[in-house]
Amino acid sequence: MTKDALLEIGTEEIPASYIEPAMEQLGETIKKSLELHQLPYQEIRSYATPRRLCVVIKKLNEKTQDRLEEYSGPMLTIAKDQNGAYTQAARGFASKYNVSVEKLIIKKKEKGEYVCIEKKIPGRKAEDLLKEVFPDAIKKLSFPKSMVWEESGFRFARPIRTVIALFANKVIKFSVAGVKSNNYTFGLHTISRKKITISTPERYETELRNNCVLMDQKKRRAELERVMENATKHMKGDVVVDQDLLREVNYLVEHPVAIVGTFDEKYLKLPQEVLINCMRKKQKFFPVINKKELTNHFIGIRNGISENQNVVKEGYERVLSARLSDAEFFFHQDTKRPLAEKAEKLKGVVFHDKLLGDRTMFGKINRVKKIASFLNDRLNDNVKVDGSRIERACMLLKADLVTEMVFEFPEMQGVIGRIYAEHDNEDKDVSQAVEEHYWPLVNDGKLPKTGLGTILALSDKLDTLTGYFSVGIQPSGSADPYGLRRLAAGILRILIEKQFPVRIKELIDILKSSGWQISQEVEKSIKDFLKLRIENIFETKGYKFDEVRSVLATEDDDLLDIQNRLEALKKIRKLPDFEPLATAFKRTANILKQAKKNNFEIPGTVDENLFKEEAEKKLFLSIYNLENNLKVSLDNKDYMAVLKQMVTIKPDVDEFFVKVMVMAEDISLRANRLAVLKYIENLFFKVLDFSQLQ
Numbered sequence: 268m269t270k271d272a273l274l275e276i277g278t279e280e281i282p283a284s285y286i287e288p289a290m291e292q293l294g295e296t297i298k299k300s301l302e303l304h305q306l307p308y309q310e311i312r313s314y315a316t317p318r319r320l321c322v323v324i325k326k327l328n329e330k331t332q333d334r335l336e337e338y339s340g341p342m343l344t345i346a347k348d349q350n351g352a353y354t355q356a357a358r359g360f361a362s363k364y365n366v367s368v369e370k371l372i373i374k375k376k377e378k379g380e381y382v383c384i385e386k387k388i389p390g391r392k393a394e395d396l397l398k399e400v401f402p403d404a405i406k407k408l409s410f411p412k413s414m415v416w417e418e419s420g421f422r423f424a425r426p427i428r429t430v431i432a433l434f435a436n437k438v439i440k441f442s443v444a445g446v447k448s449n450n451y452t453f454g455l456h457t458i459s460r461k462k463i464t465i466s467t468p469e470r471y472e473t474e475l476r477n478n479c480v481l482m483d484q485k486k487r488r489a490e491l492e493r494v495m496e497n498a499t500k501h502m503k504g505d506v507v508v509d510q511d512l513l514r515e516v517n518y519l520v521e522h523p524v525a526i527v528g529t530f531d532e533k534y535l536k537l538p539q540e541v542l543i544n545c546m547r548k549k550q551k552f553f554p555v556i557n558k559k560e561l562t563n564h565f566i567g568i569r570n571g572i573s574e575n576q577n578v579v580k581e582g583y584e585r586v587l588s589a590r591l592s593d594a595e596f597f598f599h600q601d602t603k604r605p606l607a608e609k610a611e612k613l614k615g616v617v618f619h620d621k622l623l624g625d626r627t628m629f630g631k632i633n634r635v636k637k638i639a640s641f642l643n644d645r646l647n648d649n650v651k652v653d654g655s656r657i658e659r660a661c662m663l664l665k666a667d668l669v670t671e672m673v674f675e676f677p678e679m680q681g682v683i684g685r686i687y688a689e690h691d692n693e694d695k696d697v698s699q700a701v702e703e704h705y706w707p708l709v710n711d712g713k714l715p716k717t718g719l720g721t722i723l724a725l726s727d728k729l730d731t732l733t734g735y736f737s738v739g740i741q742p743s744g745s746a747d748p749y750g751l752r753r754l755a756a757g758i759l760r761i762l763i764e765k766q767f768p769v770r771i772k773e774l775i776d777i778l779k780s781s782g783w784q785i786s787q788e789v790e791k792s793i794k795d796f797l798k799l800r801i802e803n804i805f806e807t808k809g810y811k812f813d814e815v816r817s818v819l820a821t822e823d824d825d826l827l828d829i830q831n832r833l834e835a836l837k838k839i840r841k842l843p844d845f846e847p848l849a850t851a852f853k854r855t856a857n858i859l860k861q862a863k864k865n866n867f868e869i870p871g872t873v874d875e876n877l878f879k880e881e882a883e884k885k886l887f888l889s890i891y892n893l894e895n896n897l898k899v900s901l902d903n904k905d906y907m908a909v910l911k912q913m914v915t916i917k918p919d920v921d922e923f924f925v926k927v928m929v930m931a932e933d934i935s936l937r938a939n940r941l942a943v944l945k946y947i948e949n950l951f952f953k954v955l956d957f958s959q960l961q
Contacts, residue, residue: 268328268329269309269326269327269328269329270329270393270434270435271323271435271468272324272327272397272439273323273433274293274322274401274404274430274431274432275319275321275431275465275471276321276429277319277428277429277430277453278318278423278425278426278427278428280317280318280425281317281318281320281424282424283515283516283519284411284515285424286315286320287518289315289320289408289410289424290313290315290320290484292408292409293313293320293322293408294312294322296404297311297400298311300399300403300404304331304391304396304400305334306327306328306331308325308326308327308328309325309326309327310326311323312325315484315518316521317518317520317570318521319452319482321471321482323468327434329393330393331390331391331393331396333387333388333389333390334390335385335386336385336387336388337374337383338364338383338385339374339381339383340357340361340371340382340383340384341356341357341382342378342381342382343373343379344379344380345357346371346381353368353371360382360384364384364386366384370384393434394434397434397439398439398441401432401448402441405423405430405443408423410423410424412424417444419445421443421444421445423444426444427444429446429451429452429453430446430447430448431448431449431450431471432448433450433465435467435468436466438450450466451463451465453478454478455478455479455521455522455570457571458479459478463478479521479522479571479572480521480522481521481523487520487523488513488517490523491517491520492513494568495508495568498525498526499527499566501527502555503557504555504556504562505556505557507554507555509547509553512547512551516551519551519570522571524568524569524571524572524573524576525567525568525569526566526567526576526580526583527564527565527566528566528567528580529563529564530584530587530588530591531591533595534563534591534594534595535562537595537598538686539561540679540686541598541672541676541679541683541686542561543561544678544679545587545591545594545676546587549676550583550587551567552566552587553565553568567579567580567583593675594675594676597670597671597672598672600671601670601671601683601687602687602690605691606663606684606687606690606693607662607663607666607691609667609669609670610629610632610663610665612666613627613628613632613665613668615627616629616665616668616669618631618734619734619735619738622734622737623737631734633661634782635726635727635730636658636661636726637780637781638726638778638781639657639723639726641781642722642725642726643657643722645773645777646767646768650718651718652696652718652722656700657719659693659694659697660696660701660704660723663684663688664704664723665684667679667680667681667683667684667687668680670683681701681702681703682702684702685699685702696717696718696720699716699717699720700715700719700720703716703717703720703721703723704724704727706720707757710756714761721761721765724761725758725761725762725767728755728758729777729778730783731754732793733789735749735751736789736792736796737784737786737789741792751796755796755797755800758774758797759800759801759826762826762827763826768825770824770826771797771824772824775794794824801815801819802815802816802819805829805830805833810833811837813961814833814840814960816956817836817956817957818832818836818955821953821955821956831904831906834907835906835909836906836910838907839911839914842911842914845914848913848917848957851917851924852947852948852951852957852958853957855944855948856958857958858929858941858944859941859945861930862930867941868934868938868941869942870938870939870941871942873939873943874942875887879936880926882922882927883923883943885922886919886920886922886923886943886947887943887946890916890943890950893912894950897913897950897953901953901954909953909954913951913954920947927940929944
């Protein structure tokens with residue numbers, strides 16, 4: 268027999284960004300617990316709103332299966348004496364498990380015959396297990412920030428007010444954070460505080476829907492889109508649907524209702540980016556466009572029912588109008604004087620107070636200018652940019668940080684800098700670079716489009732990364748308050764995807780040339796940090812982790828070259844002879860490691876006069892010829908051709924290991940054979956470290 272089970276955690280309003288991860292955690296924890304206890308079920312469904320996290324378990328078995336447990340005792344030769352009677356050892360074993368010696372059985376195992384006990388463990392009832400599984404799952408939930416609100420010190424994102432725990436129509440009794448589990452919850456808090464009794468898990472969603480709560484986030488989102496679409500039917504325009512905003516708003520409401528509002532047309536003179544920011548970021552409103560032009564309409568989403576719409580609409584309009592009025596004032600104040608004149612104020616803005624030298628943002632833009640100039644000089648003529656544009660762009664780069672607009676709306680930095688530069692009739696590329704130098708804003712965000720923006724994005728990120736590392740600030744565990752991982756990923760993505768022909772070491776040299784005093788310790792930290800990010804980036808591109816590590820082990824820091832090697836390796840691994848060759852190489856590496864550990868001599872050159880076996884002569888000749896044949900392919904960086912040629916020596920390697928004893932008693936013979944293996948290792952290491960492949 269199977270029945271449905273339900274767990275609902277009713278809380279005060281949880282931040283929207285916490286909800287989806289918490290919902291997934293809850294479902295996953297319960298799934299693992301049920302699997303651990305071997306309690307079968309058909310499906311686990313997870314739901315969430317701002318005020319409740321919920322899991323419905325469909326068709327959960329009423330109890331676990333009975334099982335047989337076996338306990339091994341002493342060996343039969345110890346358990347019985349010469350007359351076949353049980354010894355004290357056997358009696359002690361039986362007594363430990365509370366059975367008589369007559370119940371002992373004899374079982375044949377790998378090392379001989381043993382006396383054993385078999386015990387039948389009856390299955391456990393689901394409702395007994397759920398008493399452990401449900402509270403345990405609640406306690407294991409983690410949030411970016413949590414709080415304590417009651418005496419036991421229990422931590423959760425927001426105070427827990429109700430807990431529903433049902434197995435069919437039975438309440439699973441337990442208590443968490445001082446709240447006893449029950450079979451009731453509440454509907455939409457803005458319209459009623461009446462208790463809603465849930466008779467069975469099957470009635471849960473229907474009962475909540477009857478009380479204006481759309482529990483299923485997918486259905487709620489569909490309803491959200493529907494009400495917004497309906498709202499725009501009575502006006503000339505289309506709602507601008509931002510998927511991130513839609514996801515956030517979906518977790519801000521339990522019953523979405525769309526409200527259409529308007530604002531004064533005079534604000535349409537403001538840049539569209541400013542208007543949209545005021546609507547989306549600050550008020551969670553959706554802008555409305557007509558023929559690609561922003562209109563003075565917007566859509567706000569209310570958590571409730573269609574009552575007193577005009578009052579709510581007036582409230583929305585009043586709040587947005589105040590925001591737009593502020594933005595208009597800031598825009599007019601900021602544009603009274605050119606952006607370039609504001610750069611001087613950066614002398615009063617601290618980048619980091621522990622930094623040696625100039626600690627201000629003004630000092631930073633001077634360093635960025637030098638880094639960008641060195642970087643630009645390093646580039647080919649076809650991608651090099653005009654040096655005067657670098658100088659001009661750097662002057663404007665961070666000037667918007669001291670504007671009124673960024674002070675009030677920090678998320679506008681870069682965007683408003685570009686808008687103000689355009690307002691001042693600055694060069695188009697220069698204006699664009701002021702915004703683009705912050706890109707990518709997120710790990711998979713868009714990269715700078717212009718050459719100038721690309722150089723400045725790289726230079727600014729390199730300077731920031733070096734600055735923080737030089738004062739001892741590095742990400743640890745999950746903590747990365749300065750976003751240095753994203754910054755490093757941005758540097759690497761630009762180098763790879765923009766095909767920048769610059770090595771990591773060259774970037775460090777450029778930093779040093781631009782005035783950075785980088786200690787060996789800091790340099791190593793930066794390189795190690797970037798190396799970890801390189802692994803992540805190439806793994807997300809579909810290469811296996813052992814492939815990435817085998818290539819990075821060669822200490823190659825040319826990202827484009829690394830990508831070429833990885834692509835060749837990925838293809839060559841499909842050939843049947845490749846994996847056995849890799850295995851033989853690992854054996855080579857292991858022998859060399861063993862020799863090094865034993866302080867055996869490994870000469871730098873091979874003495875052909877010391878060859879005794881035909882197989883070692885043959886292998887040496889193969890390697891010698893291979894080395895000569897590889898030169899052209901290596902020079903052309905044709906790694907597919909290199910690896911294909913390497914595969915051809917597999918038969919000679921196999922024969923060598925079958926017929927030749929490397930660790931011979933004769934010291935000179937052994938040293939010469941180790942030299943042959945070292946010769947192979949050095950040659951193969953020019954492409955990748957085969958020993959890292961799994």
